[in-house]
Amino acid sequence: MSRPTPPKTSSFAAVGGRGGARRGGAGGRLLRQPTTVLAGVWILIVVVSAVFAPALAPYDPLENTFAADAVLQGPSAEHWLGTDENGRDVLSRILYGARIALLVGVGSVLVAMLIGVPIGLLLGYRGGWWDRIGTRFVDIVDALPGMLTAFAVIAILGRGLPSLMLAIGLIFCMNFARMSRAITLAERGKLYVDAAKVSGIGEAAILFRQILPNLAGPLVIQGAILTGSAIIIESMLSFLGIGLESAVPSWGGLLGTAAAKLAVQPFLAIPPGIVIVLTVLSFNLIGDGVNDALQGEKRARVKVRKAPKRAAAATVPAVDAGPGATAASAPPASAPLLDVRRLTVSLHTAEATTPLVRDVDLAIGRGEIVGLLGESGSGKSMLARAILNLSPAGIGVSSGSILLDGRDIAGLGEKQLRDVRGVRLAAVFQDPMASLSPVHTIGTQLTEPLRVHFKLGRAEARARAAALLERVGVANAAGRLGDYPHQFSGGMAQRVAIAIAIASKPELIIADEATSALDVTTQSQVLDLLLELREEFGLSILLITHSLGVAAEACDRVAVMYAGEIVETASVEDLFDRPRHPYTAALLAANPTRDLDADRLPTIPGLVPLAGQWPEGCHFASRCPAATDDCRIAAIPMIDDVRCARVDELKLEVVR
Numbered sequence: 001m002s003r004p005t006p007p008k009t010s011s012f013a014a015v016g017g018r019g020g021a022r023r024g025g026a027g028g029r030l031l032r033q034p035t036t037v038l039a040g041v042w043i044l045i046v047v048v049s050a051v052f053a054p055a056l057a058p059y060d061p062l063e064n065t066f067a068a069d070a071v072l073q074g075p076s077a078e079h080w081l082g083t084d085e086n087g088r089d090v091l092s093r094i095l096y097g098a099r100i101a102l103l104v105g106v107g108s109v110l111v112a113m114l115i116g117v118p119i120g121l122l123l124g125y126r127g128g129w130w131d132r133i134g135t136r137f138v139d140i141v142d143a144l145p146g147m148l149t150a151f152a153v154i155a156i157l158g159r160g161l162p163s164l165m166l167a168i169g170l171i172f173c174m175n176f177a178r179m180s181r182a183i184t185l186a187e188r189g190k191l192y193v194d195a196a197k198v199s200g201i202g203e204a205a206i207l208f209r210q211i212l213p214n215l216a217g218p219l220v221i222q223g224a225i226l227t228g229s230a231i232i233i234e235s236m237l238s239f240l241g242i243g244l245e246s247a248v249p250s251w252g253g254l255l256g257t258a259a260a261k262l263a264v265q266p267f268l269a270i271p272p273g274i275v276i277v278l279t280v281l282s283f284n285l286i287g288d289g290v291n292d293a294l295q296g297e298k299r300a301r302v303k304v305r306k307a308p309k310r311a312a313a314a315t316v317p318a319v320d321a322g323p324g325a326t327a328a329s330a331p332p333a334s335a336p337l338l339d340v341r342r343l344t345v346s347l348h349t350a351e352a353t354t355p356l357v358r359d360v361d362l363a364i365g366r367g368e369i370v371g372l373l374g375e376s377g378s379g380k381s382m383l384a385r386a387i388l389n390l391s392p393a394g395i396g397v398s399s400g401s402i403l404l405d406g407r408d409i410a411g412l413g414e415k416q417l418r419d420v421r422g423v424r425l426a427a428v429f430q431d432p433m434a435s436l437s438p439v440h441t442i443g444t445q446l447t448e449p450l451r452v453h454f455k456l457g458r459a460e461a462r463a464r465a466a467a468l469l470e471r472v473g474v475a476n477a478a479g480r481l482g483d484y485p486h487q488f489s490g491g492m493a494q495r496v497a498i499a500i501a502i503a504s505k506p507e508l509i510i511a512d513e514a515t516s517a518l519d520v521t522t523q524s525q526v527l528d529l530l531l532e533l534r535e536e537f538g539l540s541i542l543l544i545t546h547s548l549g550v551a552a553e554a555c556d557r558v559a560v561m562y563a564g565e566i567v568e569t570a571s572v573e574d575l576f577d578r579p580r581h582p583y584t585a586a587l588l589a590a591n592p593t594r595d596l597d598a599d600r601l602p603t604i605p606g607l608v609p610l611a612g613q614w615p616e617g618c619h620f621a622s623r624c625p626a627a628t629d630d631c632r633i634a635a636i637p638m639i640d641d642v643r644c645a646r647v648d649e650l651k652l653e654v655v656r
């Protein structure tokens with residue numbers, strides 16, 4: 001038999017291109033905001049004052065002069081901003097006070113980040129009970145009055161800069177925990193995190209190296225805003241006399257003195273008041289400005305859109321009831337590398353357990369490419385995710401086993417999976433842009449699994465990464481290690497994803513719609529690459545696809561899924577020439593290539609029943625032209641690679 005023509009499944013179009021979408025960048029947008037620039041200039045002045053205070057201050061800020069004409073003076077030629085109740089120069093104390101303001105502001109925000117961010121990362125990433133209990137804890141700590149926390153810390157540790165930083169840090173830390181949790185919750189479901197898990201990268205590395213960089217923007221924004229707030233709290237505590245020692249030149253301390261002497265010298269409150277307001281306002285404006293600039297960056301990112309599906313392969317079978325047996329499929333040549341037995345995957349809720357995949361048997365031999373074919377919603381991804389142990393929350397294996405080289409890997413814990421995922425088992429997903437981390441270079445993403453699995457040094461890992469990129473067909477491989485995913489086309493990015501998948505020399509790759517987002521030519525090239533890699537490394541591949549053409553071009557055997565069950569498994573030739581299940585026949589008949597000029601594209605009448613609404617007997621009965629009442633009584637078992645009660649009576653003809 002000649003294999004059906006390669007498919008034309010979908011096409012890929014990049015809106016905007018390399019460079020075009022990034023005119024100016026975030027830095028450019030930041031500089032185009034006048035208020036942010038002014039705020040930046042003020043903060044620069046504060047930083048310069050803090051760093052060069054000894055050179056800039058006209059007097060020693062601690063020098064007391066108690067002469068009657070030297071205390072509580074207004075502005076004069078000698079003392080531009082007057083003097084305080086000890087005769088100390090206010091300008092000098094404000095210049096030195098900038099040091100305290102910045103130290104307390106930045107220091108306490110760093111303390112808050114160090115405490116809050118790991119908590120948020122852990123709760124968001126682990127989810128479930130960790131998140132439920134952890135979030136309550138965060139709520140409780142956050143509900144404590146901030147000033148009370150500060151009083152308690154200062155009462156225990158005494159006054160001083162470190163205790164002030166810790167006190168203010170504790171007030172803010174739950175802000176960072178909440179923000180990090182929310183972002184991590186969103187990020188942990190993304191494909192690049194799944195891809196990192198599948199590469200065998202540990203939880204700590206995923207949290208701190210994969211997810212944390214995505215928090216950089218929000219952390220900077222939140223950090224800038226809270227730095228301003230920390231300066232206010234420091235001023236309040238010093239104003240109340242429980243901040244720093246009164247001799248230490250701090251803006252809040254100056255304000256406290258001014259409040260006490262308001263009747264004698266009202267001007268004393270103005271200089272520290274102005275610098276506090278301007279500094280706090282500037283930090284807030286910078287936070288907002290960075291936020292706006294980054295939002296612009298997001299809007300300008302490359303977008304990927306799918307074009308409508310086009311024609312696939314050309315076989316038109318007809319369903320015809322009648323006697324006659326069909327050929328059986330060939331079993332895998334050797335003992336299977338992957339042997340899925342009677343697997344059921346279910347969604348567990350408080351109300352019910354709903355099977356999404358039921359009673360699946362699937363074997364993949366060494367070096368074999370097995371296609372998993374079926375309409376949308378048939379359960380292909382749920383099966384693949386169960387094999388990879390990446391089922392979404394609430395979904396898991398409820399019975400059966402997944403034997404990888406004889407070892408049952410169903411439901412293994414993250415720790416036990418470390419020597420399976422990324423070592424023996426890898427995955428390539430549909431959207432390469434989503435499965436690669438947007439904030440890391442390709443070099444970093446490729447060297448990470450190499451360093452984890454083979455304990456390679458940096459230089460050696462980079463050399464191996466370049467060789468891998470070259471192997472998958474990326475031109476100028478060494479030069480492109482420093483590029484980010486958005487600088488690659490869809491096809492090239494998928495090649496990179498394949499390079500990452502094969503980096504740790506796995507035995508089995510699960511390719512979940514790995515070519516669906518690519519244009520026809522690129523799709524064919526990526527399939528050729530997978531076939532070459534199979535030859536070269538003896539890889540086994542589970543190729544999940546909607547496309548008959550992809551299955552025909554690349555697979556040795558094909559399993560057809562319908563409404564959560566595998567209904568037929570056969571060699572690719574047998575499946576296309578002699579389908580045995582009416583659904584397989586209908587799927588082949590619905591292939592539009594022959595009838596491109598017809599008014600209506602051929603379809604299978606009716607809809608795939610949703611999980612939870614499967615009928616008692618054969619799941620396909622409501623759409624099957626050959627179904628009888630007997631088909632609707634009880635679940636149909638898989639016998640001799642077909643799940644059809646009438647398989648021996650039906651004669652399914654392929655019309656060409």
Ligand SMILES: Nc1ncnc2c1ncn2[C@@H]1O[C@H](COP(=O)(O)OP(=O)(O)OP(=O)(O)O)[C@@H](O)[C@H]1O
Pocket residue numbers: 347356374375376377378379380381382383392395546610611
């Ligand atoms: N997170 C989820 N929670 C509950 N049910 C889900 C979830 N994801 C998928 N399902 C259900 O599981 C069944 C199988 O879905 P699955 O995504 O595996 O199908 P599929 O064959 O991979 O479809 P597609 O080709 O569109 O990806 C469907 O009935 C779907 O509605």
